[in-house]
Amino acid sequence: MIRARDVVKEYEDGDGARVRVLDDMSLDVEDGDFVAVVGPSGSGKSTLLHLLGGLDIHYRGDVEVGGVKLSGLGDQALARFRNSHVGFVFQSFHLIPNLSALENVLLPSHFGAGTGDARKRAEALLERVGLKEKKDRAPVRLSGGERQRVAIARALFGGPRLLLCDEPTGNLDAATGAGVIRLFQELHQEGLTVLAVTHEDRMSAAARRVLRLKEGRLVEESSPSAPVASQGAP
Amino acid sequence: MRLEALSRLVRLSLARERKGAFFSAFGVAMGVGALVFFVGLGLGVGRVIREKIFPTDSRLVDVVPPAVSLGSLLGGGKLDAAAVERLAALPGVEATYRKMGIRVPAVTRYDGSFFGARLRMGMEVLAVGVDPGLVRSDVAMGEFKDAGDGQPIPALVSTRLLELYNKTFAPARKLPQLSANMLVGFGFPVEFNRSYVAATAPGPVTAAQAQVVGASDRAMFAGITIPLETAIRLNRASGVDADTFTGVTLVASDPARVPALMEAAKAMGFEIDDQERRLAENAGAAVALTTSALALLSVLICLLAAVNIAHAMSASVRARAREIGVMQAVGASRSDVRNIVLAEAGVVGAFGGAVGTAVALLLALLVDRFASGYLPSFPFKPESFFSFPWPVVVGGVVLGLVAALCGAYFPSRRAAATDPARTLAG
Numbered sequence: 330m331i332r333a334r335d336v337v338k339e340y341e342d343g344d345g346a347r348v349r350v351l352d353d354m355s356l357d358v359e360d361g362d363f364v365a366v367v368g369p370s371g372s373g374k375s376t377l378l379h380l381l382g383g384l385d386i387h388y389r390g391d392v393e394v395g396g397v398k399l400s401g402l403g404d405q406a407l408a409r410f411r412n413s414h415v416g417f418v419f420q421s422f423h424l425i426p427n428l429s430a431l432e433n434v435l436l437p438s439h440f441g442a443g444t445g446d447a448r449k450r451a452e453a454l455l456e457r458v459g460l461k462e463k464k465d466r467a468p469v470r471l472s473g474g475e476r477q478r479v480a481i482a483r484a485l486f487g488g489p490r491l492l493l494c495d496e497p498t499g500n501l502d503a504a505t506g507a508g509v510i511r512l513f514q515e516l517h518q519e520g521l522t523v524l525a526v527t528h529e530d531r532m533s534a535a536a537r538r539v540l541r542l543k544e545g546r547l548v549e550e551s552s553p554s555a556p557v558a559s560q561g562a563p
Numbered sequence: 564m565r566l567e568a569l570s571r572l573v574r575l576s577l578a579r580e581r582k583g584a585f586f587s588a589f590g591v592a593m594g595v596g597a598l599v600f601f602v603g604l605g606l607g608v609g610r611v612i613r614e615k616i617f618p619t620d621s622r623l624v625d626v627v628p629p630a631v632s633l634g635s636l637l638g639g640g641k642l643d644a645a646a647v648e649r650l651a652a653l654p655g656v657e658a659t660y661r662k663m664g665i666r667v668p669a670v671t672r673y674d675g676s677f678f679g680a681r682l683r684m685g686m687e688v689l690a691v692g693v694d695p696g697l698v699r700s701d702v703a704m705g706e707f708k709d710a711g712d713g714q715p716i717p718a719l720v721s722t723r724l725l726e727l728y729n730k731t732f733a734p735a736r737k738l739p740q741l742s743a744n745m746l747v748g749f750g751f752p753v754e755f756n757r758s759y760v761a762a763t764a765p766g767p768v769t770a771a772q773a774q775v776v777g778a779s780d781r782a783m784f785a786g787i788t789i790p791l792e793t794a795i796r797l798n799r800a801s802g803v804d805a806d807t808f809t810g811v812t813l814v815a816s817d818p819a820r821v822p823a824l825m826e827a828a829k830a831m832g833f834e835i836d837d838q839e840r841r842l843a844e845n846a847g848a849a850v851a852l853t854t855s856a857l858a859l860l861s862v863l864i865c866l867l868a869a870v871n872i873a874h875a876m877s878a879s880v881r882a883r884a885r886e887i888g889v890m891q892a893v894g895a896s897r898s899d900v901r902n903i904v905l906a907e908a909g910v911v912g913a914f915g916g917a918v919g920t921a922v923a924l925l926l927a928l929l930v931d932r933f934a935s936g937y938l939p940s941f942p943f944k945p946e947s948f949f950s951f952p953w954p955v956v957v958g959g960v961v962l963g964l965v966a967a968l969c970g971a972y973f974p975s976r977r978a979a980a981t982d983p984a985r986t987l988a989g
């Protein structure tokens with residue numbers, strides 16, 4: 330699903346000096362895997378997600394996602410890729426405040442995604458995340474967990490095979506977070522590939538693989554603590 | 564991105580920024596409204612000048628003998644039949660119409676009923692004879708030709724004289740208002756070779772009845788216009804010059820040939836009576852200048868409106884950076900983002916332009932209403948002071964659109980350059 334080779338990403342800091350965030354980073358993720366990425370604040374986790382999701386193209390190296398080689402894609406092609414190949418879930422949800430839950434889920438449809446009855450599809454997705462009754466509510470009238478579920482439904486709208494999640498439980502209390510984690514597990518069991526940046530132990534515990542971002546590279550974390558993950562596993 | 568999706572997104576964001584959008588549209592409406600109003604006024608007043616005050620036909624050239632006739636000493640500058648033939652032969656001349664003034668004084672003494680009022684007056688009359696072709700279309704009764712001794716003389720009056728009479732003379736003297744139609748058929752006595760003030764020619768006095776047969780733009784302003792043959796006959800009867808003409812009107816085949824014709828006539832020793840044309844041109848130029856100044860001012864307002872939109876749009880783009888990032892994350896390309904911003908501005912601009920144009924049209928209507936209802940009548944007072952050909956109306960809306968798009972140009976580029984990775988982090 331993901332194949333990244335020798336990726337180098339640098340930022341310029343305020344003084345014009347270059348700071349290397351990803352340093353010859355390589356990554357392989359199998360189709361249908363559930364991967365957690367951990368690492369200290371500022372280690373480049375969000376940066377990595379943006380590269381994989383085609384939101385950032387200023388790097389060296391090769392990134393291939395779902396058979397699409399991202400380096401070298403034009404703006405239109407990248408937009409199409411984001412529209413239907415990946416779904417983003419952010420820590421602070423990033424819902425558009427003056428749109429209802431349903432309209433937020435429908436947002437990708439304006440940029441091409443979802444042939445057929447977009448509205449029906451969005452309603453089905455809201456039902457899937459357990460918010461059928463609240464589809465017409467504005468985001469301010471939803472709880473944090475509900476907002477994140479709306480955001481997940483939106484990420485699923487284009488029918489992606491990969492979900493990229495940036496601390497999806499970071500703004501949620503433990504109980505709500507657990508619910509969201511369970512949702513990811515279910516989606517994973519339905520065949521979706523999930524790559525989640527997280528600080529939360531329960532999230533990494535739910536994942537099948539845990540990678541640590543360290544000095545610009547990803548290293549395999551020794552065996553994830555199994556108990557929680559084994560819940561739904563065979 | 565489909566149009567339908569674009570319009571939905573634009574509607575959503577305009578609904579949210581209702582107030583800002585309203586003020587932006589208001590600015591555009593001010594500029595466009597002022598421009599449409601002033602251009603309409605300029606065109607309307609220009610039309611009144613062209614059609615009512617100085618109705619000049621751009622194809623006509625009035626050739627007259629030189630005022631100080633040096634030429635006559637040298638055998639030139641005499642506007643006789645031979646000269647008319649030479650003028651008629653000039654390239655580009657489609658027709659020639661001769662004019663001959665009555666070269667003896669004339670008076671009218673009227674004592675009788677005058678359209679319901681009683682009128683008693685004696686007054687000097689000027690008369691000029693013209694080739695019937697020049698005025699044929701304005702003749703409303705009978706044939707415009709010399710009927711011979713003792714017969715009524717068909718006479719045309721000037722439409723402008725009629726206007727002045729109606730608006731200034733008639734009200735002051737409590738005389739009835741007259742239309743050209745009412746005047747047709749009205750007869751009055753004229754005695755040629757008689758005067759209250761001037762010396763007369765040695766020949767006899769000729770008494771005749773003049774009968775108004777219509778009103779014409781081309782008729783002499785202060786006097787009556789009669790058939791050329793009549794003028795020749797009367798001049799001959801009074802024993803004065805009945806061979807040279809007081810003027811010839813040349814009809815050019817094309818307005819573009821007029822300057823060349825003027826030059827040729829001057830080269831032949833004649834002068835051009837372009838007083839009317841000059842007056843029309845001067846008045847037209849004055850109106851055009853005023854209109855241009857006001858239009859320029861309006862364009863400046865439009866420019867300000869564009870700057871205002873630029874300002875509002877860049878603030879809105881900045882405030883929405885995160886939302887733009889979200890749209891990019893779910894599949895908006897850079898051109899999608901740019902198009903959304905441009906479309907928002909476009910809707911605001913077209914709306915402002917349409918409202919401004921509508922208000923200008925409405926205001927013009929009110930001014931005309933007011934003028935016809937409350938302003939006293941004055942000569943050449945038009946039905947409408949405005950003229951709004953469709954390009955002006957469409958142009959108003961388009962200008963609003965263009966001003967807004969210009970204003971949104973840089974903000975839209977800035978929006979398209981939004982770095983989603985930066986706005987979405989955290």
Ligand SMILES: Nc1ncnc2c1ncn2[C@@H]1O[C@H](COP(=O)(O)OP(=O)(O)OP(=O)(O)O)[C@@H](O)[C@H]1O
Binds near residue numbers: 350368375985
């Ligand atoms: N646009 C940018 N310009 C310059 N430096 C940046 C930019 N974005 C990120 N950085 C720097 O790159 C490094 C990695 O940032 P990143 O956001 O990827 O970290 P992170 O691992 O997601 O941190 P956190 O856990 O706090 O979210 C940080 O040192 C940050 O300061």
Ligand SMILES: [Mg+2]
Binds near residue numbers: 375376
């Ligand atoms: Mg981060």
